Every structure is written in structure tokens, then in C-alpha cells.
Amino acid sequence: MSDESEKNIDIFGVPEALLRRAPKYYKYVCKQTEAGSEYISSSELALALGLGAVQVRKDLALLSSVPGHSRVGFDAKLLKLDMERFLGYNNMNEAVLVGVGNMGAALLAHKGFVRCGLKIVAAFDVRKTIQGQIIDDKLVLPMSKMASLIDRLKIKLAIIAVPAPAAQSVCNKLVKAGIKGILNLSPTHIDVPNNVVLHDEDIAAALAILAQKVEDKKES
Amino acid sequence: MSDESEKNIDIFGVPEALLRRAPKYYKYVCKQTEAGSEYISSSELALALGLGAVQVRKDLALLSSVPGHSRVGFDAKLLKLDMERFLGYNNMNEAVLVGVGNMGAALLAHKGFVRCGLKIVAAFDVRKTIQGQIIDDKLVLPMSKMASLIDRLKIKLAIIAVPAPAAQSVCNKLVKAGIKGILNLSPTHIDVPNNVVLHDEDIAAALAILAQKVEDKKES
């Protein structure tokens, strides 16, 4: 019995690799539903994303709440909903942003967050010149307001978009204030305690790896 | 004999997972060398990045050109150089940027590229209002100049930072002009031919996954 129930509930056992593929599946499904497709087959997805058809089928088996129809594929709208559920785009999550430089300002104006169930509720910066400015309906606040706001609104997520030298100290303040998940966009290593999840996003590093893959491809 | 030589040369067989960890190793090593450390051990790296020590040793074995010293670790400066070589930060690569909105402008001003051996040599935008502006020493050009510039300078890499509806058409133009690697920052799926490498970078999606991990952690 325990085996059976585990098989259905199985909230764990989600392959890390699938978490990386899922947003791409989702974007493709969005595009196709917007274009009017009613059904999407695993082979179509595989072809579009350059993956093996079997792998896509396996992923969809984990993702989807209903089986696909033989010879037709999966109901596109339903699949989209399942992916949103799987990726947690339904749960509304609030985050704060620290560092309203070029990158930070770009994120404040970024429209992509809402689709993922995310909302940046406040932005902070040390520079007095930018404090008080309103960017995309969000007021830029001084750092002194940060801890109390995070605590009061029970925010768990933060984005660090400050210059490298300031990143660690900002991180420490965030952790102290109760932040549990940090997206680090500064191009430096930062230390976090074990109970905090850290994700580094480094666009330059990503482009460098891409460059290498292009090189490698030439040789093959 | 073929086995032996393959083992040494082995330019392939680089685990994809290592490519994701390597930039983090590199950033940590940078930070420590700047702080004055002469040696870095695999256990130190493991602790700092929250990885298993054995895995780090395996990674370093692939990364490093020299063996580490027993009881001391690896020469920090040398390790840094090896990582730069491994990640291709030595090869200078040029890229173009399309879309000088908030995000595009942030990238033009971004200082992190040089360290990775990258240089954005030109930026393009459809909007006349921004054409001719100089951002961080780079002139924003009209789209009509794009193809010829890419061809003339033999650029192979491009960053797409345009709104979602424009992404696919920009992509097609880039591919036609000879681009072989595309970093897509627009929050939509784009199709590329088989001979072009595509990497999607979606900050919102990354934050959403982070949010889920924070949730999961609470339960455990």
C-alpha cells in the first residue's frame, strides 16, 4: 500500500533535469496554444526542442495529470495548466529586489514575473539619488527599511542585483531578515547558511559556455 | 593505445553537470585568490558550495592541469588559470546584442563579460529614438545594419533581448546572417535550425523554481 500511494503522490523524485526542461516545454506550449493548437504530441515537443521523443514522453508522464490521447497527443490547454501547477506558477510568491542599477531597473520593469506567479513587492538601493523614485509602480526604498519590510510582509525570496563587492553583505542582511531563497545576479560567489537556497544566474558565464558549444560543434 | 591517448586528450566527455558547476568553482577561486589564499582544497570548495568532497575532487581532476598537493590542496592561482582555460575565458569571443530595452541596456553596461572573454561589439534596436545613442561606449544601430555587420566581422554569437513577439523574427535574421550561438533572454520559445546552439535564460522561471525549492525545504 505504501508503495502504491507513494507512486501517485510522489512529490519528490522530480528529476532535477526535468526542472530545467519544464520551463522550455511550458514556453512552447504557451506559444502553440496562443497560435490555436488544441493538441500537442510528445513527438512535436521533441522535434521543437531538439530532444528525444522518449524523454519527452517520460517527462510528460510526470508532468501531466491526464494521459495523452493516442495518435493525437495531449490536450494543449490542460497540459499548460498542468505545467503551471508543476512549476508552481499558480502559487503567488512575493520577492524583494536589492540593487536598482541597470539590471535591477530592468527586472523591476520586466513583465515575465507575473506569468510565473511572482511579484516584486519592493526594491532597495543604497544610493540616495534613486531612493524615492518610482519604477514600474514600485517605490525604491532605502536599505534601512529592508529588514522590517521583509519581516512584516513575511517575504521569503530576494533578488540580489548589486555590484560584486556589496553582494555578501547584502546577502547577510537578507538572511538575517528571514529570507529563505536568494537569486544572485551579481557576478561573485556568496556564502549562505544551509537553510537558505541560493541560485546563481550569470549571463556572462552562460554566454561563455554557449561560445564553447559553438566551437565544439564546428569540429564534429 | 587508442584508449590511452583518448584518456589524455579527452576534450569531449566533459560532463554537462560540470559545466554548470565550473563557473561557481571559478567565482569562489577568484574570491579566495583576491583575499590572499595560496591554496584551495577540494574539501574547502565542497564546503563552500555545499557539494560532496568526492565530487569536487572528480571535477578538479578533469579541470586541473596539475595534481593537487597532498594535505594542502591546489595552487590557487594555477587553479584559477586552469578554470579560465577550461571555461574558455581565454578565447576572446565577440557578440552582438539585439534589443536595447531595460535589459539590453543593462547588458551593455554589464562589466561581467570581459572576465569571461566576451565583448559585445554592437547593439541593435528597431526604435529610432534609441538609435545613435551611445551606451557604455557602444553605439546603438538600426536593424538594417545588422546582417552586414555580423557578416563583415564574422560574429558568431548573439544575445536576444527583445520583447517576446519580436524574438522569432529577430532570431531568423540572426541565423540568416551567420550567427551560430544564441542566448535568448526573451521569455518565449524560439525555433533554431540544428546547426545553431540556443540557450534560454529566463530569470523569472529560475526564481519560480527557487521558490519551489524553498517550499520543499520547509517540509523536510
Added chain:
DNA sequence: ATAAAATAGAGAATATTTTATCGATAAATA
């Protein structure tokens, strides 16, 4: 109706990645 084609799904076989265990080595310490 029947055959053919395309697709889903399940289980086995591979390949990859991670983790565990061992002995060897060199620095630190008593």
C-alpha cells in the same frame, strides 16, 4: 471492414552522474 500509420506508455538496457571506500602521500604535531 481492414490495413497502415502514428502515437502513447511501460519496462529493460545504457549511459551518466554521484557517492562511498580505500590506500598513499605529505604536512603538522607531539
Added chain:
DNA sequence: TATTTATCGATAAAATATTCTCTATTTTAT
């Protein structure tokens, strides 16, 4: 100098993830 300790590197084992193969289903065409 002997002992302890921290580290490396290699091999083996385990866990994960991917790919292969086969069967069943359902639509389309004959």
C-alpha cells in the same frame, strides 16, 4: 622521529537519467 591528520587520486558501488524496444491504441486511408 614517530604519530596523527588532512588531503589527493583511483577504483568500485549506487543512484539518476536517458535511450531503446516493444505493445496497445486510435485515427486515417483503402
